[in-house]
Every structure is written in structure tokens, then in C-alpha cells.
Amino acid sequence: MWSQTCFFVLSAVLAYAGDDVLYKNCSLVELCNQNRELERQDRFKVNPEGAVFANGLASFRMQNVEETEDFFLNVTALEGNVFRLQVEERESVRYHIQHVLDGDPTPINFDDVQLSLQAADIIVGNNRVTVNYSPLSVEFYENEVLQFVVEGDRLTLENEDLRHPFTFGVTFPQASHLYGLHEHSDHLALRTTEPNGADPYRVRTIDYINYELYSTMAMYGAIPALYGHGSNSTSGLFLHNAAEIWVEITNEAVGGPGAYFMVDSGAFDLFVLLGPSITDVVRQYTSLTGVAHLPPIWSLGYHQCRWGYANQQDVQTVIAAMDINDFPIDVIWLDIQHTQDMKFFTWNTQNFSDPFAMLQNLSSTNRYLVVLSDCHFKMEEGYFVYDESLANDYFIKNLDGTVYVDEGWPGPSSWMDYLNPDARDYYSSLYLYENWNGTTPTLGGVWNDMNEASVFNNDTEKTFPYDLVHYGGVSNRDIHNMYNLLQVMATHKGLEDRDNGTRRPFILTRAHFAGTQRYAAFWTGDNKAEFGYIPISYSMCLNANLLGFVFCGADVGGFFGEPTEELLQRFVQSGAWLPFFREHSNIGSERREPYLFPEEVQNTLREAMKTRYAHLPVWYTLFYEHVRNGDPVIRPLFYHYPSDPDVFEIDDQLLLGSDILVKAVGEAGVESVQVYFPGGEELLWFSAQLDGTFYPGTGLTDVPVTIDRIPVFYRRGSIIVTKQTSRPSTTDMKDDYYTLFAFLKNDSTATGTVYLDDNLSFEYRDSMRYNYVSLVSYGNIIVYSSIDDSDSQGFDLKIEEVITVIPETSYDGSLTGRCLKTSYKYTADGIPLNQIKLKGKETASIKLY
Numbered sequence: 001m002w003s004q005t006c007f008f009v010l011s012a013v014l015a016y017a018g019d020d021v022l023y024k025n026c027s028l029v030e031l032c033n034q035n036r037e038l039e040r041q042d043r044f045k046v047n048p049e050g051a052v053f054a055n056g057l058a059s060f061r062m063q064n065v066e067e068t069e070d071f072f073l074n075v076t077a078l079e080g081n082v083f084r085l086q087v088e089e090r091e092s093v094r095y096h097i098q099h100v101l102d103g104d105p106t107p108i109n110f111d112d113v114q115l116s117l118q119a120a121d122i123i124v125g126n127n128r129v130t131v132n133y134s135p136l137s138v139e140f141y142e143n144e145v146l147q148f149v150v151e152g153d154r155l156t157l158e159n160e161d162l163r164h165p166f167t168f169g170v171t172f173p174q175a176s177h178l179y180g181l182h183e184h185s186d187h188l189a190l191r192t193t194e195p196n197g198a199d200p201y202r203v204r205t206i207d208y209i210n211y212e213l214y215s216t217m218a219m220y221g222a223i224p225a226l227y228g229h230g231s232n233s234t235s236g237l238f239l240h241n242a243a244e245i246w247v248e249i250t251n252e253a254v255g256g257p258g259a260y261f262m263v264d265s266g267a268f269d270l271f272v273l274l275g276p277s278i279t280d281v282v283r284q285y286t287s288l289t290g291v292a293h294l295p296p297i298w299s300l301g302y303h304q305c306r307w308g309y310a311n312q313q314d315v316q317t318v319i320a321a322m323d324i325n326d327f328p329i330d331v332i333w334l335d336i337q338h339t340q341d342m343k344f345f346t347w348n349t350q351n352f353s354d355p356f357a358m359l360q361n362l363s364s365t366n367r368y369l370v371v372l373s374d375c376h377f378k379m380e381e382g383y384f385v386y387d388e389s390l391a392n393d394y395f396i397k398n399l400d401g402t403v404y405v406d407e408g409w410p411g412p413s414s415w416m417d418y419l420n421p422d423a424r425d426y427y428s429s430l431y432l433y434e435n436w437n438g439t440t441p442t443l444g445g446v447w448n449d450m451n452e453a454s455v456f457n458n459d460t461e462k463t464f465p466y467d468l469v470h471y472g473g474v475s476n477r478d479i480h481n482m483y484n485l486l487q488v489m490a491t492h493k494g495l496e497d498r499d500n501g502t503r504r505p506f507i508l509t510r511a512h513f514a515g516t517q518r519y520a521a522f523w524t525g526d527n528k529a530e531f532g533y534i535p536i537s538y539s540m541c542l543n544a545n546l547l548g549f550v551f552c553g554a555d556v557g558g559f560f561g562e563p564t565e566e567l568l569q570r571f572v573q574s575g576a577w578l579p580f581f582r583e584h585s586n587i588g589s590e591r592r593e594p595y596l597f598p599e600e601v602q603n604t605l606r607e608a609m610k611t612r613y614a615h616l617p618v619w620y621t622l623f624y625e626h627v628r629n630g631d632p633v634i635r636p637l638f639y640h641y642p643s644d645p646d647v648f649e650i651d652d653q654l655l656l657g658s659d660i661l662v663k664a665v666g667e668a669g670v671e672s673v674q675v676y677f678p679g680g681e682e683l684l685w686f687s688a689q690l691d692g693t694f695y696p697g698t699g700l701t702d703v704p705v706t707i708d709r710i711p712v713f714y715r716r717g718s719i720i721v722t723k724q725t726s727r728p729s730t731t732d733m734k735d736d737y738y739t740l741f742a743f744l745k746n747d748s749t750a751t752g753t754v755y756l757d758d759n760l761s762f763e764y765r766d767s768m769r770y771n772y773v774s775l776v777s778y779g780n781i782i783v784y785s786s787i788d789d790s791d792s793q794g795f796d797l798k799i800e801e802v803i804t805v806i807p808e809t810s811y812d813g814s815l816t817g818r819c820l821k822t823s824y825k826y827t828a829d830g831i832p833l834n835q836i837k838l839k840g841k842e843t844a845s846i847k848l849y
């Protein structure tokens with residue numbers, strides 16, 4: 001397909017670019033520059049002869065128009081409004097990735113197939129898939145509404161020796177906005193890209209150092225899923241492919257917004273998610289690629305990290321200072337300095353001479369340690385991981401068969417080949433207590449950084465060269481984006497095994513792919529101490545939450561640079577409402593532990609952190625609901641208000657679940673911010689400060705702000721379950737009773753859910769040891785029911801206080817603009833609450849006075 005002329009043009013561009021181009025734009029990457037302006041043209045058609053229909057599979061014979069090459073075009077129907085479209089050469093050499101899907105999707109039978117001379121209609125329930133033979137296209141209908149189209153006229157498939165690029169275009173006829181294609185430092189709603197404007201969104205795991213705001217450049221994560229949302233419906237796609245991808249987005253197209261995929265290699269294996277709602281699409285995506293397990297409760301607390309905690313005294317000092325200054329904290333982190341000469345699975349014997357004592361001291365204050373561990377290993381004879389991996393052939397190779405060596409933190413290093421199952425097992429075993437001396441369960445988790453993989457080599461965009469060879473002769477081209485997934489799978493297994501499966505592992509990964517969410521949390525990488533990095537953290541984490549990766553956070557304070565006091569306060573205040581809440585800083589920056597600031601700054605930081613801890617039951621319940629249903633934990637407004645076009649581009653506000661609305665403050669010196677209140681006039685949003693203010697859901701409204709806190713609101717009709725006693729850590733909150741806030745509707749009811757279990761083990765999953773409770777408040781009467789027939793012994797909901805909030809009405813029924821707050825407490829005359837135990841699926845009610 002590529003002419004000689006094109007090749008020469010390309011060489012000229014590359015020569016012109018010189019060596020100083022660290023990250024390439026579209027014009028410097030063959031895949032993109034050769035395909036971007038591909039002419040629309042019918043290159044293929046379906047030959048109706050030879051179609052096979054069986055067990056939920058329709059397999060068509062596709063040919064190029066010259067009829068010299070034969071392909072399969074396969075359509076499979078899956079449970080729950082999902083289809084799979086695979087296009088491939090009959091004599092295919094394409095690599096098919098594994099480990100990404102959460103189990104093999106099972107086909108379901110078609111209800112009917114109707115054939116005509118022009119097309120085949122495949123009917124499954126409410127859905128119809130129409131394969132138009134020539135011109136070729138595949139149309140997906142939900143309830144006879146055309147939701148999604150794979151265009152035939154931008155389909156190309158190339159079979160070369162080392163790479164197998166393909167392209168295709170799609171449109172979303174019902175959508176007005178597109179979302180997804182994580183990870184980019186960009187707005188949530190994808191923008192139009194075009195040859196004279198922004199580059200296509202690049203989907204490739206890359207350590208994009210000093211990443212800029214609002215860019216379509218690739219980053220650490222790569223999730224090739226894309227949703228199209230409109231007021232009436234949502235649909236989506238997931239491309240099951242781990243090669244480099246560039247995606248041109250066109251929002252203004254006739255026939256709905258479109259996306260044109262340029263894929264470097266691997267299989268054309270497309271899952272089509274027909275919704276029809278955004279909730280459905282997210283659940284369809286998570287049913288394919290999986291959900292996280294429940295995090296250990298402590299990982300939802302505050303994490304203190306710094307590239308700079310260089311010895312065990314530091315750990316002791318920071319924790320002590322946090323305690324003395326009344327800052328809650330669950331976890332302290334060690335960056336690379338804990339190792340001996342940057343050799344992972346070793347301790348720096350001088351500075352960490354007694355890791356057991358350090359861990360014992362942490363454990364005595366109910367704190368945990370997380371340490372960094374990377375996928376590259378120092379090339380040094382005598383370093384056991386290097387020696388053993390070399391001897392067993394566990395390192396990635398160059399094309400010529402030699403072991404790949406390049407620069408990492410310790411200098412010349414080699415990278416573990418996690419595609420090799422034996423290498424994975426070996427790597428897992430390194431995490432066992434007996435193999436990693438100086439570790440105990442108090443080292444509760446591991447931080448897998450640099451796994452894009454990041455390589456200190458400017459010539460290869462700071463990552464693996466394309467042609468590295470993994471286990472079984474697999475080219476890096478085919479699995480680049482999922483290298484991280486293979487690593488965290490192995491880390492996860494190691495952490496599970498070391499405790500015989502009794503404890504939930506915690507892993508933080510920087511790179512991520514579809515499916516990585518099953519094993520790890522992630523953060524948005526090396527951001528900067530600038531205001532713009534606050535709203536972008538909401539946009540990026542919201543996008544990830546829509547794409548099934550819920551456990552997301554950003555470096556609070558900003559990794560590079562020095563935050564002003566104001567910026568730090570805003571970062572902590574907004575970071576407290578992201579699922580993963582960690583302060584982190586660069587070794588070159590000033591220390592910024594919260595106790596180092598003047599009293600008034602400490603006060604705002606403390607309040608933000610304590611607010612996080614007070615809402616721990618909300619976070620934990622939402623994580624359970626993610627595990628149970630695949631739902632996001634934080635949600636953009638359009639998730640709950642899908643028919644309100646005014647919210648489709650809002651990405652500096654988030655909903656925690658459905659009931660808490662948070663606005664990030666991403667500017668210096670503001671006295672008010674504009675908050676969008678959704679839901680219409682009837683819906684009221686109460687200030688979480690409970691100062692009596694509330695706002696109707698009528699759109700953009702000026703809300704005054706001070707430095708003390710960012711705007712947070714509770715939805716009328718909800719019950720917010722909190723714990724109000726301030727404690728040093730989540731573990732210390734164990735015996736505290738719950739305080740419920742019930743925002744009663746005008747029928748005097750409010751509803752909510754709360755989830756309880758042992759916080760640490762897999763018994764919730766393996767033996768139904770939990771209590772998932774639905775709550776209805778009729779003022780001070782609370783009716784609660786266990787939702788499942790689970791073993792809830794020991795997980796009783798002990799309520800201390802219910803605070804009902806209603807807007808005050810004057811005698812003519814109109815709102816006065818104030819609200820009435822009434823507190824009902826458990827009293828000695830009341831029912832001793834902890835004696836009300838639900839066994840299995842039961843309902844009980846209590847009355848507070």
C-alpha cells in the first residue's frame with residue numbers, strides 16, 4: 001500500500017527531526033503519517049457464498065475488491081447487548097493477546113438470521129447487526145435505532161514481515177460526545193483532531209516526562225475503549241489489542257461523531273457495547289475486562305510518600321510528627337532509596353539496617369508501608385535476581401537473540417519478560433516473605449513504577465524499542481501496552497501467595513492497560529505543582545472510572561516543582577475526593593508533609609484529610625458496588641444526568657457515587673467558583689458543611705469559596721453514612737459507631753446503602769462474609785435490610801446518631817432558603833443497637849430519639 005515516494009518523504013521527515021525529539025508526533029510515526037489521510041475507498045467486500053452460521057457465530061468470507069485475498073469477517077453475539085467483530089486474513093500470522101479479558105466471553109445463539117442479496121441481518125433480542133456486503137459496512141442497532149457503525153471504506157489490513165497494521169473507522173450516530181481512549185492529559189470529552197489541528201490521540205504506554213496539560217500525546221496508560229454518548233443513548237467499543245494505536249476523532253461529522261483507528265499490529269478484535277445507557281456500557285466493558293477486588297481498607301486512607309524518605313529514622317519521624325500534629329495517615333511509602341544500589345528485593349543495609357523493627361514500629365501504630373519495585377534489574381553478577389533470571393532465560397531479548405540491556409535506575413539493566421509464565425512465577429516468588437528478607441504483612445503493598453516500560457533512552461521515546469522479542473518470539477509491537485498488566489498479575493499473585501490468599505494485595509502501578517484494574521490501583525504519574533494539574537486529575541480519573549479503572553489518584557501537591565501553600569491546600573482538598581489519596585514529591589523539592597506548614601494551613605489540610613476519613617464508609621461501600629456491579633466509584637455528571645447536554649463537557653466536578661457532588665478548585669485566589677448543579681429545580685444539593693445552604697439543580701451557579709474548603713454537596717433524598725470520630729488511622733476507627741445524614745425528600749424519606757466486612761481478607765468473596773445493607777430513613781426511624789443472604793455475623797451496623805436535614809418551608813409551602821437540622825441519638829432508653837443483628841436477608845427498624 002505504501003509507495004516508494006511515501007517512504008522517501010518519511011525518511012526526509014525523520015532526518016529533519018534530528019535527535020532532539022524525545023516524543024514523536026504523528027508526522028514522525030510511520031503508522032500515523034502514512035495512514036492519517038487515507039482516502040475513503042471500498043477496498044473490501046463480503047462474498048455471501050461461504051458464510052457460516054453456528055452457535056452465536058456468523059463467519060463471512062470477506063475479499064479484497066480484486067478478489068485476490070481472502071479474509072474472515074466474524075460476528076459473535078455475547079450476553080447483555082455485546083457483540084464481537086473479528087476481521088482477519090484466512091492465512092493469518094497476527095498475534096492474539098491473552099490475559100486481558102476476564103475469562104472467555106461465551107457466545108449466545110442468534111434468534112434469527114435474515115439474508116438478502118445485499119446484506120445479512122443478525123437478530124439477537126432487541127439487537128440487530130447488519131453486515132452490508134458491498135459497499136462493506138457493519139451496522140449495530142439497538143431497538144431498531146442505529147447505534148454504531150464500522151465503516152468499510154477506511155478498512156485496511158496489511159501483512160508485513162514484522163508488523164501487521166490495520167485501520168478502520170467507526171461512527172456513533174446517536175452520540176454527541178465521545179469519551180475514553182485513556183490515558184491522556186486532556187478534557188474528558190474527546191476533541192476533534194485533524195491534520196491541521198491536534199494530533200490524533202495516541203494510545204501507547206510511554207513515560208511522558210513533564211507531561212503537558214491538554215494534550216493528545218500518549219501517556220503511561222493505554223486503554224483502547226471508546227464510548228459515544230448522546231442524550232438518548234450510549235454505546236461503545238473495546239479494541240482487544242495491545243499494539244500502538246492512533247485515533248483521529250471527528251466530532252462534527254454527518255451521521256454522528258466518528259473515530260478512525262490506526263493500529264500498528266495484532267488482531268482486529270473489536271467488542272461492540274450497545275448499552276443502551278452509560279451505566280450499561282460501563283458494565284458491559286467491566287464484564288469483559290473485569291473489576292477490582294475490594295481494596296484493603298487502609299489503602300483508602302491517606303498515603304504519605306516522598307522520593308526522599310531515605311532511612312528508617314525518617315519513617316519513624318514522619319509518622320510520629322503526623323500523630324503529634326493530629327493528621328490521620330494509614331500508609332507511608334518508600335521510593336527507590338530503600339534498596340541497595342537500586343536492586344529491587346534488597347534493602348539498603350546502611351539506611352534500613354533493621355526493616356523488621358521499622359515494620360514492627362509501624363504496625364504498632366496501625367500503619368502500613370508500601371515500597372517501590374520496578375521491572376528492570378541491575379546487570380550485576382552476584383545480584384541474585386539478575387543471576388537467576390539470566391540463567392533461566394527470563395529477560396526480554398533483542399531481535400538478534402541477545403539479552404536486551406539498556407539504562408534504568410541502576411544503570412545498565414535488563415527487563416523481566418513477564419510473557420513467560422515461568423518468569424512470572426519466579427517474579428511472584430520474589431515477593432514471598434522467605435525470599436524478600438525484611439518484609440512482613442505490614443509491608444502491605446507494592447508500587448510497580450516505570451512499567452510502560454520506561455527506559456532511559458531518548459532514541460526510543462524512553463521506552464522499549466518496537467522490535468524487542470518476548471517469550472515465544474512475540475514482538476514487543478504486539479504486546480507493548482499490556483506489559484504492565486503481565487507484571488502486576490505476577491506481583492498480585494506473589495502478594496496473594498505470601499499470605500496464602502488470606503490478605504487482599506495492594507499494588508500501585510503507573511502503566512496500565514485494559515484488565516490492569518483487576519490487580520492494581522494507578523495514579524496519573526509525574527504531574528506538576530501547578531493549578532492546572534488539579535482539574536486535569538479529575539478529568540483523567542473520571543475517564544478511567546468510566547473505563548473500569550476506578551482506583552485512581554494524582555500526586556497531591558504535584559510531583560515536579562514547589563506548590564505554594566494555597567496550591568497545596570487545594571490539591572489536598574481535591575485529592576481527598578479521588579479514590580487514591582497520596583501526597584508525593586520529587587527528591588529535588590522542599591519537604592511538604594502537612595505538619596511543616598503554618599497553623600492556619602495545617603488546619604485546612606487537617607480538615608480535608610479528616611473529611612476523607614469521615615466518609616470512609618461511603619468510599620468502601622462504593623468500592624463494593626464496583627466489585628458487585630462494575631460501576632464507577634467517581635462519576636462525571638453525565639453518568640447520572642445522561643439527558644442533560646449541558647453536563648457533557650463538565651470534567652472539573654465529580655460525583656462520588658450518586659450522592660456527593662464535588663467541585664475542584666483549580667485556580668489561585670478565587671472567591672467564588674461556578675458549580676453546575678444537575679437534576680432540575682426539584683432536586684436540592686445541600687452544602688456538606690451543613691451550614692444551612694442548599695442549591696436547586698438548575699445548572700451553573702456562583703458559589704462562594706474560601707481557602708478553608710472546596711465546594712462539596714449532598715444530594716437530597718440520600719443517606720450519607722459517615723463516622724464522625726476522628727482517629728489516627730482507618731484501623732483505629734474499627735469500633736466507632738456510624739453517623740447517618742438523611743436528606744429527606746418532601747415525602748420525608750431518604751435512602752442509601754452501606755457495606756461492611758472484615759476489611760482485609762477475601763472472605764467476602766469466597767464465603768460471603770459481609771453485610772450489605774439498604775437503608776431507608778423515615779426521619780428518626782431507620783429501616784434497614786440485608787440485601788443478600790450473606791453471613792453477616794460481626795458486621796452489625798451500629799448507629800450512633802441520625803441527623804435529618806430538610807429545607808425549611810414557610811407556611812405557604814415555599815422554601816425559605818434555610819434548612820432544618822435535627823439530631824437523633826441513641827439513648828439509654830432506646831434499643832441497644834448493637835444487639836440488632838440481621839441474619840441473612842432480613843429487615844429491621846430502629847428508632848432514635
Ligand SMILES: *[C@@H]1O[C@H](CO)[C@@H](O)[C@H](O)[C@H]1NC(C)=O
Pocket residue numbers: 017021025026027028
Ligand atoms: C512534529 O514534530 C516535529 C519535530 O519536533 C516538528 O518539527 C513538527 O512541526 C511537528 N508537527 C506537528 C504537526 O506538530
Ligand SMILES: *[C@@H]1O[C@H](CO)[C@@H](O)[C@H](O)[C@H]1NC(C)=O
Pocket residue numbers: 052059072073074086087088
Ligand atoms: C472466524 O470464524 C471461522 C469459522 O468460520 C474460524 O475458523 C476463524 O478462526 C474465525 N476467525 C477469527 C479471527 O475469529
Ligand SMILES: *[C@@H]1O[C@H](CO)[C@@H](O)[C@H](O)[C@H]1NC(C)=O
Pocket residue numbers: 174230231232
Ligand atoms: C432523542 O429521541 C427523540 C425521540 O426519539 C428524538 O426526537 C430526539 O431528536 C433524540 N435526541 C437526540 C439528541 O438524538
Ligand SMILES: *[C@@H]1O[C@H](CO)[C@@H](O)[C@H](O)[C@H]1NC(C)=O
Pocket residue numbers: 310311337348351
Ligand atoms: C542514607 O541516609 C543518609 C542520611 O539520611 C543519606 O544522606 C543517604 O543519601 C542515604 N542513602 C541512600 C542510598 O539513599
Ligand SMILES: *[C@@H]1O[C@H](CO)[C@@H](O)[C@H](O)[C@H]1NC(C)=O
Pocket residue numbers: 312313316354357358361
Ligand atoms: C522503633 O521504635 C523505637 C521506640 O520508639 C525506637 O527506639 C526505634 O529506633 C525504632 N526503630 C526503627 C527501626 O524505626
Ligand SMILES: *[C@@H]1O[C@H](CO)[C@@H](O)[C@H](O)[C@H]1NC(C)=O
Pocket residue numbers: 353354355356437438
Ligand atoms: C534477614 O535480614 C536480617 C537483618 O534484617 C538478617 O539478620 C538475616 O540474616 C537475614 N536473613 C537471611 C536469610 O538473609
Ligand SMILES: *[C@@H]1O[C@H](CO)[C@@H](O)[C@H](O)[C@H]1NC(C)=O
Pocket residue numbers: 020022458
Ligand atoms: C534526553 O532528553 C532529555 C530531554 O529532552 C535531555 O534533557 C537529556 O539530556 C537527553 N539525554 C540524552 C542522553 O541525550
Ligand SMILES: *[C@@H]1O[C@H](CO)[C@@H](O)[C@H](O)[C@H]1NC(C)=O
Pocket residue numbers: 498499500
Ligand atoms: C502458609 O501456609 C504454609 C503451609 O501451610 C505455612 O507454613 C505458612 O505459615 C502460611 N503462611 C501464612 C502467612 O499464613
Ligand SMILES: *[C@@H]1O[C@H](CO)[C@@H](O)[C@H](O)[C@H]1NC(C)=O
Pocket residue numbers: 297616730731732733734735736757758759
Ligand atoms: C472495617 O473498617 C471500618 C472503617 O475503619 C470500620 O468501621 C469497621 O468496624 C471495620 N470492620 C472490622 C471488622 O474491622
Ligand SMILES: *[C@@H]1O[C@H](CO)[C@@H](O)[C@H](O)[C@H]1NC(C)=O
Pocket residue numbers: 682746747
Ligand atoms: C414533592 O416533590 C415532588 C417532586 O420531587 C413534587 O412533584 C411535589 O409537588 C412535591 N410535593 C410537595 C408537597 O411539595
